[in-house]
Amino acid sequence: MKAKVYVTLKKGVLDPQGKAIHHSAELMGFSQLADIRQGKYFEISFNNGIGESEAREAAESIGRDVLANPVIEDFMVEISA
Numbered sequence: 779m780k781a782k783v784y785v786t787l788k789k790g791v792l793d794p795q796g797k798a799i800h801h802s803a804e805l806m807g808f809s810q811l812a813d814i815r816q817g818k819y820f821e822i823s824f825n826n827g828i829g830e831s832e833a834r835e836a837a838e839s840i841g842r843d844v845l846a847n848p849v850i851e852d853f854m855v856e857i858s859a
């Protein structure tokens with residue numbers, strides 16, 4: 779069982795790295811872009827035998843308590859076999 783955890787900045791939080799990437803992409807000719815925001819991606823592998831609900835609960839706890847700063851970041855968890 780695997781969990782994918784996506785951590786992104788909350789809306790309204792300034793994202794200078796995303797702005798720099800957006801500017802560079804525009805210089806490369808990608809003029810149709812509205813916005814680019816940066817984030818982090820984590821893969822968590824669990825031992826065999828763990829159930830989907832237990833894996834989701836563990837991944838959400840890790841996302842909330844370890845991977846994301848709740849003041850400025852949101853996170854989302856996806857579970858796959």
